[in-house]
Structure formats: C-alpha cells, structure tokens
Amino acid sequence: MAGYDAVSPAAGAGSAGAESAAAESAAAEPIAMPVLPADGVLARVRSRLPEFTGALQRVAELVLTDPANAARCTIVELAERSGTSPATVTRFCRALGFEGYADLRLGIAGETGRAARTGGWTVDIGREIQPTDPLDRVLGQIMAADTRAMHDTAALLDxxxxxxxxxxxxxxxxxxxxxxxxxxxxxxxxxxxxxxxxxxxxxxxxxxxxxxxxxxxxxxxxxxxxxxxxxxxxxxxxxxxxxxxxxxxxxxxxxxxxxxxxxxxxxxxxxxxxxxxxxxxxxxxxxxxxxxxxxxxxxxxxxxxxxxxxxxxxxxxxxxxxxxxxxx
CATH class of the missing domain: 3.40.50.10490 (Glucose-6-phosphate isomerase like protein; domain 1)
Incomplete structure (x- = not known):
C-alpha cells in the first residue's frame, strides 16, 4: 500500500532476541480466522493493519513494503529484518489464519508470482507520482493500482x-x-x-x-x-x-x-x-x-x-x- 514508510532492517539477530519472553507471553493471542487461499494474502494484511500494534505491525509493514522479498526470507530472517522474533512472526501468521510461516510464505510467493506472470502489473504500485511524470506513466500507475485493487477485492469477497x-x-x-x-x-x-x-x-x-x-x-x-x-x-x-x-x-x-x-x-x-x-x-x-x-x-x-x-x-x-x- 502506498504511503507506508520503509521498515528499517534490524541491526542483527541480537535485536530480534531483545524482545523479552515476558512481552511475548503477555501479548494477547489473536483471534483465529479461517485458512485463506493464496489469493488475497496481501489484501488481508492491509485490511488487518490498523488492528496490529507494536511488533505485529512491524512484520505487517515489512511484508507489504516488499512482499517478494518477504516470500524469500526464512522466519528468522523476516524476524530480524522487522526487528521482532520468530515467535512474533508465528503469531502474525496465525492472526491471518495460517497454521505457520510456511503457509504464509507460500501464499505470498504465489500471489507475487502470479503478478509477475500477468505482465508485471504491480511494478509501479506504491511509486510516488511526480509533478513531471508524463501522463502515460500516470495512466499506467493508476491502471496498475486499480487492477490490483480489483483482484484483491475479488479475493477478499465472500x-x-x-x-x-x-x-x-x-x-x-x-x-x-x-x-x-x-x-x-x-x-x-x-x-x-x-x-x-x-x-x-x-x-x-x-x-x-x-x-x-x-x-x-x-x-x-x-x-x-x-x-x-x-x-x-x-x-x-x-x-x-x-x-x-x-x-x-x-x-x-x-x-x-x-x-x-x-x-x-x-x-x-x-x-x-x-x-x-x-x-x-x-x-x-x-x-x-x-x-x-x-x-x-x-x-x-x-x-x-x-x-x-x-x-x-x-x-x-x-x-x-x-x-x-x-x-x-
């Protein structure tokens, strides 16, 4: 989603481990949701973003900022880059209705892979429109954003x-x-x-x-x-x-x-x-x-x-x- 600030990578594995076990256990367990199909994973993350706080929000923002990269990360790498812990990433997955990180990772990979095969209609999504941009580029970005929103809506709709x-x-x-x-x-x-x-x-x-x-x-x-x-x-x-x-x-x-x-x-x-x-x-x-x-x-x-x-x-x-x- 456009407008998110880039998430700063953590300094290293030590920052992920800095979250105390007490804080992890004290966090409220998210309400379970039905397991989602691969379609609409990122749309679901966007829709839940206002509910997430602290560590869960950092994981969500990192996934939305660069979903293709997130799909390539191990659970430890994603935790390090979001400045959280593997336990937080697992809680994040379960909040979205997945059994664990492997299912979330496959869902994101499938979604970003389909976007690439359909001609890269997500390439410019999130890019700021500049005052000097020609109208053909502006039109392309609007079409890409609207197309993505339509696909995500179809995936979310019951x-x-x-x-x-x-x-x-x-x-x-x-x-x-x-x-x-x-x-x-x-x-x-x-x-x-x-x-x-x-x-x-x-x-x-x-x-x-x-x-x-x-x-x-x-x-x-x-x-x-x-x-x-x-x-x-x-x-x-x-x-x-x-x-x-x-x-x-x-x-x-x-x-x-x-x-x-x-x-x-x-x-x-x-x-x-x-x-x-x-x-x-x-x-x-x-x-x-x-x-x-x-x-x-x-x-x-x-x-x-x-x-x-x-x-x-x-x-x-x-x-x-x-x-x-x-x-x-």
Missing part, C-alpha cells in the same frame, strides 16, 4: 454474503442506503441502479434525514451503509438505528473489524491500492462500485421478471428525451 444481501434486497419493501462524502456518491449510484429495476431505494447523506428514515424501517427492509474505513460515525449511527428496528443491515467497508462491520448483519469487503493524490478513501471508489455492481446484478437475477419489465417501462419514459437520429 460470495455467500453477496447472496445473503441480494436475497434480502430482492425481498425488501424498501432499501435505505447511507454514506458520506465519496461513499455518498457510490451509494447514489447503487440507488439509481436499484430504482431502475423496480426496487424502492433511497440514498441518504444527511444524518438527520437518514436517521429519520432508518427509524421508520421494519423487519424485512434493508439498510446498506458504505464507508471505506468503517469508522464514519454518521453512517454507523444510521445503520445501528436501522438494525434496532429489525431491518437487515449490510456494511460495505475495507475493514472487517471496524465499528460499521460490528453493527451490520452482513459485511461485504473491498480492498484498495492508494496512489499519489488518491489516498485509500478515494481509491476505494472503484472496488466499491465493483462489489455493488455484483450485488445489483444478483438482485436483478432474483427479480428477473420485475426487473425486465421495469427496464422497458423506464426506457419508454425517457425515450422522448433522446436526440432523434436523422434519416439517411
């Missing part, structure tokens, strides 16, 4: 959660969509798509109006909250209010253990890849749209007859406002 959300929306009397700033734009796009296929949907950006609407929801309704960080207070409040009224709540976020995810019934995850002038929150837009496009199509599949009829009706309604084609 299709079972998409199915649950689509079932809920397809059967809902109404759908409320909440978001602020850039997330509000994404939410408005989803509202437009759902409205075109006959789903009663509203997109709320003002917290007062959103809270008033969420307070009127009932069991069987759906509330969708969009926030890259999962920490936008207004969105969390609106989703929590909707949930208290019995509505099915859905969170779209990049952080699975964020406050927004904690209050939602269904969590849909995205991954981001920041570039210069496009920090994570802005870079999240395209992955968010991909997930919501998938959700929208899944809803349309479940309401096929209604969706098809709605498209025909709305197309006829706006047909008169299209420019007429001149006869040959």
């Amino acid at each position: 299709l079972g959660e998409i199915e649950r959300a689509a079932d809920a929306i397809a059967g809902a009397s109404r759908v409320d969509i909440y978001g602020a700033s850039g997330s509000a734009l994404v939410g408005a796009e989803m509202q437009f798509c759902l409205h075109r296929i006959g789903v009663a949907a509203w997109a709320w950006t003002d917290v007062h109006n959103g809270l008033a609407s969420s307070a009127l929801l009932n069991p069987g309704d759906v509330a969708l909250g969009i926030s890259h960080s999962g920490q936008t207070r207004e969105t969390i409040e609106m989703i929590a209010e909707a949930g208290s009224k019995g509505a099915t709540t859905v969170a779209l976020t990049s952080f699975p253990r964020s406050p927004l995810a904690d209050v939602a019934d269904i969590v849909l995850l995205t991954a981001t890849q920041a570039t210069t002038f496009r920090p994570d929150a802005l870079s999240a837009r395209h992955p968010q749209l991909v997930v919501l496009d998938l959700l929208y199509i899944a809803v349309a599949q479940r309401t096929h007859e209604r969706a098809h009829a709605s498209f025909q009706v709305t197309a006829r309604a706006v047909a008169g406002h299209r420019a007429a084609k001149e006869a040959d």
